[in-house]
Amino acid sequence: MVGEEVERALTKFAPPKVGGIRSSPRKIQGPDQQNLRLQFRNKLALPLFTGSKVEGEQGSAIHVVLQNTNTGHVVTSGPEASAKLDIVVLEGDFTADDEENWTQEEFENYMVRERDGKRPLLTGELSVTLKDGVGTLGELTFTDNSSWIRSRKFRLGVRLASGQCEGMRIREAKTEAFTVKDHRGELYKKHYPPALNDEVWRLDKIGKDGAFHKRLNQANVVTVEDFLRLVVMDPQRLRNILGNGMSNKMWEGTVEHAKTCVLSGKLHVYYADEKQNIGVIFNNIFQLMGLIADGSYMSVDSLSDSEKVYVDKLVKVAYENWENVVEYDGEALIGVKNYQAKGFDSHTSDPFGGRNFHSQGPSLNHQNGYTHTNYL
Known part of the structure; x- marks a missing residue:
């Protein structure tokens, strides 16, 4: 009797038989595998226009990573770290929080295809392969605007390509919602x-x-x-x-x-004396860069407080006499190769030759919530 009871209890836990053959037990995934997700590492440059390349902010490449949600670390090993991904277009109203663990079906329900009779909505390199858990998207271009869908906005999404890492759930990634405008609007972007x-x-x-x-x-x-x-x-x-x-x-x-503008290599110098022994250096937007004194270059950061007082005065004079400023190619000017801070002796004579400067210089100040200084 005891043997029969034990046998009946064991059968409750045995996998069912199919066609007389016992099926293979389901693969149990480890905790790491159950908590993997794809994630975009940077935001898109907006607005987007049809026919224009999709890029990251400030023209950067767009990166996607495979992340362990338990640790927040990028997964760099295992077959999943070199998986192939598909890039798709999603509805803008797929608003599930990025921390939510949505299902594959939910993700696919928000995928968007092109309008009838139109070209594929997204063209270019529609797949990316991870390397050590990191992928870089190639050239992508939208062929149609987003005004015709219910949310009037799109998102980009990435998901595992078919046949990749079967039996493993890796949650998809999506970007923020964005509008795609017709190319003619690019003239005003x-x-x-x-x-x-x-x-x-x-x-x-x-x-x-x-x-x-x-x-x-x-x-x-x-x-x-x-x-x-x-x-x-x-x-x-x-x-x-x-x-x-x-x-x-x-x-x-x-x-x-x-201020995100990339500056040119031009430099401007205002000399305090005819022999050009002392001068203040500005970049091409007239921002103070440093000082040249007796053939040595000193950055603003290397100046003492008393030296900065002298420089403030000289900057004021330079701004008032900009027609006397000399323009140089940056590399040619910094043929002055001594970058060591060469200090003034503030207890000796005025290093600017005793010129009569105005007392107020362009020192640090706050205006309308914006911190302004000539030592940016």
Whole structure:
């Protein structure tokens, strides 16, 4: 009797038989395998336009990683770390939180295909292979705008390609929602980052032919370079040009966008004496870079407080006499190869030859919520 009871109990745990043959037991996944997900590492550069390359912020490549959600670490080994992924388009209203563990079916329900009679919605390199758990998306282009779907926005998504890591659940990744506009709108789009010679309306919050654009042009602030130079030399004047219609938040956003601009290698020097023994060095947006004294270059950071007082005064004079500033190619000027900080003796004679400077220099100040200094 006892033997029969034991046998009956064991049969409850035995896998069922199919066609007289016992089926293989299901593979039990380890805790790491049950908690893997794909994740985009950077955001997209927005807005997006049909026919234009999909890129990361500031023109960077778009990266996706395989992550262990238990540890937050990138999974660098195992077959899953070299899996092939498919890139798809999703509805913008797939709003599940990134920390949620949605199902494969839920993800696929939000996938978007092209409109009838249209070209494939997304073209280019529609797959990416992970290497040590990291993948870099190739060229991708949208062929249609997003105005025709219910949310009027798309997302990019990545998922395991068919046949990859079978029996293993790796949660898909999705980007933030974004609008795709027709290519003709690109003529008016902002640049990230802006170029020095871009017209000033390429900056955030300044619309082409709008009130801010017209005011800036009337003040001869035509390019992004002009804008940045005024940010450095006289931010309050620039703030007054834009007027009260630009809020502090808008102002900060516009300035921050302008400051992402890549500067050229040009340098400008204002010499304090005819022998050119002492001079202050500016970059091409008139930002103070350092000092040349007796053939040695000193960065702003290396100057003592008393030296900075002298430099402040010289910067003020330079701004008032900009026609006397000499322009150099950056590499040619820094033929001055001594980068060691060579200090002044603040207890001896005035290193600037005793010139009578104004007492107020362009020192650190706070204006309209924006911290401004000529030592940026």
